[in-house]
Amino acid sequence: MSANINLPRILRVGAGASAELAATLDELMVSSPLLVTDPFMKECGYVARLLQQLDEGNVSYGVFAECVPDPTTDSVAAALEVFRSGAHDSVIALGGGSSIDTAKAVAVMAEREGPMRQYKVPHTITSGAPIIAIPTTAGTGSEATRVAVISDTETQEKMLWMGLGLMPVAALVDFELTLSMPYRLTADTGIDSLCHALEAYVSRKANPFTDSVALSAMRTIALNIRTACEEPDNRTAREAMMLAATQGGIAFANASVTLIHGMSRPIGAFYHVPHGLSNAMLLPEITAWSVEGARGRYAQAARVMEMAADTDADSLALEKLVAGLRQLNADLSVPSPGAWGIKEQDWFDALPVMAEQALASGSPANNPRIPDVNQIVELYERVWRV
Ligand code: NAD
Numbered sequence: 314m315s316a317n318i319n320l321p322r323i324l325r326v327g328a329g330a331s332a333e334l335a336a337t338l339d340e341l342m343v344s345s346p347l348l349v350t351d352p353f354m355k356e357c358g359y360v361a362r363l364l365q366q367l368d369e370g371n372v373s374y375g376v377f378a379e380c381v382p383d384p385t386t387d388s389v390a391a392a393l394e395v396f397r398s399g400a401h402d403s404v405i406a407l408g409g410g411s412s413i414d415t416a417k418a419v420a421v422m423a424e425r426e427g428p429m430r431q432y433k434v435p436h437t438i439t440s441g442a443p444i445i446a447i448p449t450t451a452g453t454g455s456e457a458t459r460v461a462v463i464s465d466t467e468t469q470e471k472m473l474w475m476g477l478g479l480m481p482v483a484a485l486v487d488f489e490l491t492l493s494m495p496y497r498l499t500a501d502t503g504i505d506s507l508c509h510a511l512e513a514y515v516s517r518k519a520n521p522f523t524d525s526v527a528l529s530a531m532r533t534i535a536l537n538i539r540t541a542c543e544e545p546d547n548r549t550a551r552e553a554m555m556l557a558a559t560q561g562g563i564a565f566a567n568a569s570v571t572l573i574h575g576m577s578r579p580i581g582a583f584y585h586v587p588h589g590l591s592n593a594m595l596l597p598e599i600t601a602w603s604v605e606g607a608r609g610r611y612a613q614a615a616r617v618m619e620m621a622a623d624t625d626a627d628s629l630a631l632e633k634l635v636a637g638l639r640q641l642n643a644d645l646s647v648p649s650p651g652a653w654g655i656k657e658q659d660w661f662d663a664l665p666v667m668a669e670q671a672l673a674s675g676s677p678a679n680n681p682r683i684p685d686v687n688q689i690v691e692l693y694e695r696v697w698r699v
């Protein structure tokens with residue numbers, strides 16, 4: 314059976330890649346982009362640097378700098394209005410996954426009408442305006458995925474959108490833009506990438522192409538995430554993390570995420586826990602429950618991440634994997650849901666709906682061990698008790 318792999322048409326990777334924006338627009342023959350970003354990117358000077366390039370290249374452009382974390386249908390609508398009023402032909406996304414997903418939603422809604430919720434999975438989004446993605450977190454991998462995550466303002470559901478219309482035509486992956494990330498953001502976004510790689514590797518849709526990038530990404534992250542957090546100016550660790558984040562995106566977009574991401578989205582939607590952090594809260598316990606479904610693969614993941622020795626038998630490697638992930642959370646000060654501030658009553662009241670939403674996203678069906686709705690409720694309970 315063959316695997317279907319989708320990638321951006323242009324990937325520029327490494328220090329200074331974002332300085333190639335004007336040249337990239339030229340190559341793509343787009344002439345009137347809307348830059349979609351968030352207020353911090355403006356404050357820290359990243360926007361000004363890009364605009365200088367566009368000015369020097371005589372590109373006419375617009376700017377929308379009001380993206381919010383975890384974009385909503387309302388925040389996308391505001392950006393869409395700016396896109397439509399400016400006769401733009403493309404979008405440049407600068408920022409973390411939230412800015413990139415906002416830009417993606419604008420690009421596809423530019424040629425569509427009606428309520429945005431009709432475009433969530435299982436709908437497939439096949440077309441949209443060209444997207445040029447410049448990630449500033451190492452992170453979501455959204456620069457290389459045909460996925461966007463948009464919250465429905467009315468229902469609070471974190472909707473998954475999928476299809477080739479959401480794949481950036483170009484991604485400028487410049488680790489220098491991540492040097493400004495503080496400790497918590499580095500840790501959370503790094504664990505998001507680790508989940509992408511691990512979930513893609515154990516997914517029922519894994520294939521030899523995604524295996525190679527997933528294994529490379531999980532090893533790189535496991536060996537560099539602590540340094541990137543503790544030494545924010547360490548260029549070697551930052552470069553490694555950025556490359557691994559894009560690889561993680563490529564892996565999961567072509568093999569799918571599994572139970573961790575399925576259960577993580579409702580936590581984000583209900584309690585506004587940052588995406589990477591809710592993944593981190595789930596990672597050790599969901600892995601512990603899932604290992605029986607793919608013992609060999611999880612054991613191999615443990616060895617590749619140097620949490621287990623090459624000579625360890627699978628059963629020992631699995632024990633060490635779960636212990637290693639718990640240790641990683643401890644080292645990176647990942648709080649439990651309660652310590653983060655969620656009230657026990659709120660958590661338990663919401664569990665049935667959260668479990669239904671997790672299951673409906675389709676991601677748990679790709680897990681090596683597939684849970685029913687009651688088992689997902691039990692897993693949320695277990696995660697609370699950690
Ligand atoms: P984010 O985009 O929400 O940004 C979080 C905060 O970090 C913002 O305040 C932002 O200004 C700040 N920030 C970003 N880059 C920075 C930098 N270099 N220095 C300092 N501060 C910086 O964070 P994220 O984790 O990258 O994105 C999360 C979103 O991405 C969620 O909505 C999640 O669901 C989505 N997501 C999408 C995909 C996909 O493939 N489309 C995959 C995973 C997650």
